[in-house]
Amino acid sequence: MLIWIIFAVMTGAAIFALLWPLSHGRVAALADVADATSLYRAQLGEIDRDLARRLIGPAEAEAARTEAARRLLRASGEDAGPTGETESSLRRRRASSALALSCVPLLALLVYGAYGSPGNPDQPLSARLQADPSRQDFALSLSRIETHLANNPSDAKGWSVIAPVYLRQGRYDDAASAFAAAIRHGEVNSEALAGLGEARTLAAGGVVTASARESFAEAVRLDPANARARFFLAIGKEQDGDAPAAITALRELLGMADADAPWSATVRQRLERLEAETAGRAITSLAPVDQQAAIRAMVDGLAERLKVGGGTLPEWTRLIRSQTVLGDRAAALSALATARERLTDTAALAELDALAGELSLKETAP
């Protein structure tokens, strides 16, 4: 609001300045006769001075004098134009005032309205930096820490704060050097080492390089429970083609985790994929008959596991599908029935109905 009052005052002052001469202008003709005559008079004097300084010959001076005098006569004889306050001069003033009153605010508002942002306050950097840190925007805090670190490059604490931020932002190289700086300046702990390893891994496009592996190994040495380091070490084994070792490592990791550890889902996913791949690779290398047997063994294993208890909708779906494909309709039907008992929520039941319809599993009426 205040800004619009200021704008209004500015506009008012500008218009006032324009209207001032219209209200106070002397009623006089606009002619330059006086200017011209005084100039030519001065010029006559100048010719005499030039003559005295021998800058012009006597005959030429005479001719120049005649010229100047002729111009002087002509200038003083020129029409001065109409004078006096007349009807039309009043009309002209009103028209000019109207122009000033309309054109100035209109143009200003039009242009400012199109390009201005009256609602945005100034944001000088010093004020932004002094603002309550909790209300500061994230990027600014980051740049503040960066400036601080540029001036105090041996602040290990600072490096260890900024490094994970870089990692989250995808600036892996920066993250790696920040972790390295933190470690170099005394922040030697398992977390930092694991972070350094992860940054190196991600900077290398997801490959656990030798240097990353060193960091992870060091991290695990300092804290054997460091899940991140162990996870990446397992990935490294997988990348080396040592799938069984990777699976073992991941199983170990899952085994030592609390059930509700936030990362356990990731690890389990990875483990399952790895197991499936390993199994898949194993199966395709068998003879067709043996393949069939192997698959059946897997399906039976799954059925066994689900019979004991638990099992999610996808698992049940996979089981039912597999049994149908293998031609074991009775087993599929019994699995379907068990699933209906175990999975009680309606969405899951609807899924199962749809599945039954798709596989045309006719059930005996309950």
Added chain:
Amino acid sequence: MIVEIGHFALALALGVAVVQALVPLWGVARHDRALAGVGSAAAVTCFLLVALSFGALVASYARSDFSVENVVANSHSTQPLIYKFTSVWGNHEGSMLLWVLILTLFGALVAMSRRSLPVRLRAGTLAAQGMVTVAFLAFTLLTSNPFRRMLPAPPEGQDLNPILQDLGLAIHPPLLYVGYVGFSITYAFAVAALIDGRIDAVWARAVRPWTLLAWVFLTLGIAMGSYWAYYELGWGGWWFWDPVENASLMPWLAGTALIHSTVVMEKRDSLKVWTILLAILTFSLSLLGTFIVRSGVLTSVHSFASDPSRGLFILGILIFFVGGSLALFAWRAPLLRQGGLFAPVSREGALVVNNVFIATACATVFIGTLYPLVLEMVTGDKISVGPPFFNATFIPVLVPLLLVLPLGQSLAWKRGDLLGAAQRNAMAFGIAIVVALAAIALTRGGPVLAPLGIGLGVFLVAGAAFDLGERIVARASGWPAMLSRAKGLPRSTWGAAFAHAGVGLSVIGIAAAAWSTEAIGVLKPGERLTSGRYTIVLESILPRSGPNFRAEVARFQIFSGNRELGPLEAGKRVYTARAMPTTEAGIHTDGLSQAYVALGEPQGDGAIAVRLYDKPLILLIWIGAIVMAFGGALSLTDRRFRLAAPRRAAPQPVAAQPAE
């Protein structure tokens, strides 16, 4: 809030400028003094508003307000404060605001010079200036708005182009703009005179101080730009015939011609058509320069705006103002009355010769600058018109002009005596010959033309000195009489002498450049490199860090023969925000000569590539320009301009003048 107030002030200035362009013009047409008075009020108001706006932008830069897009793009919070200020005009948008600021400043100065300007002329001039202001304000607001906001505000700016992070940026653009834009006022004077139909000696006298003012600043601006390029770009050249340099040289040449032709017009009331045309052309060439620099037609250090829509807008402005004024000229010029007469051999005649030569020189620069651009546009062929073209065309035009310059300045008005003038300059010519011969003897086997150039420069300086001397000494007996004659000599005479001597000094500096030598070597600490008179010994290479850059500095000891001149540092900087390198040449000034050291690439084994130049008398180039500008300023203080109070003043009583 400051940002938005600045933005609104600029928008408000546009409205005021429209009033300034229209109302006084109507007043002139209807002989109405009240309406004409609106022009002055509007011009002053417009200036105050633009100044407020400029102040707001400066404040945003000084406070690193990164909610302003322009500040983000061109500054950095770690910059030293001085560069935060200069960053304001180190970019397209901000420099346009500076341009408009100076435009309105000149308008306000004209509005306030009540005593020295006829009222009708003032009103018409302000109206024409108002039109130019409207065009450039609209351009700034619509296509190059420096107040555009960026939200959310980024935490840090992108820093200014490192080449521009130099004290030169604080000096060169403002000086140059005062020059460029100052010629807008002579243009406005010409348009006003054409509209009003009164073009006479009064007009010439009124316009002369403004032309001088603009010319002085343009001279200094170009010289400063040249020196800046010399020490910053790191290859030791001071003029590259770059289109952007030519864009500033052309208005300077036209302005120089204009200064000389207004003298004739004021004295004899003749050369009117030509003078008006020159006034129009000078500003047109300024506009052309603006177009070349800001349209993206070419790329150079200066072309910071390469947006085709902006180029189109400026082209529109160019066509409107150049075409409009030339059409007005074609319509009105034939109506002019014949002025006074003068013989071919006379001061007036000499000034006409000056104009012919300078206009030709300007035309060669024009062709050399625009032909490659037009050719590229039409056929797509890229050709480069470089120093060879200009050396072959520009210099042959200028040399005869400079040769007859001392003769011209000693000719009498109306009808001169060529033989007498030649006799008066015989002494100066003799000195020039002796100096040239001495130069040939001293530098046997060197370039042939250089001693002749030196002789020409000496001829100009000596000619100016003898001309002054003769006027002071002639017929005077004893020191007191001479002193009083010296005092009585008009300041414009002193000014002309200084300006011409300045030309001579620059010519000497330019000619001496032929003797400059260059040596390139790869040095390890302890090794030496010799070029011409100078030898440098590399002492060490050390890293260094500044507020927003890292530098690698090489320390040298410099010797002239066996005499040790002292330490010298040259460096390379890398500005972190833009990761851009710049060279920092090491320059040792030895009298009027300089030794110039530029670093090349490090060679890996602790060695570094180094270039060393010996630049004899190079400082004279810029000293000459400063002396020229000083002469112009001296001329500006001439009695004519101080006492041209037409309405109140009685004519100067002739008898009261001291006998000069």
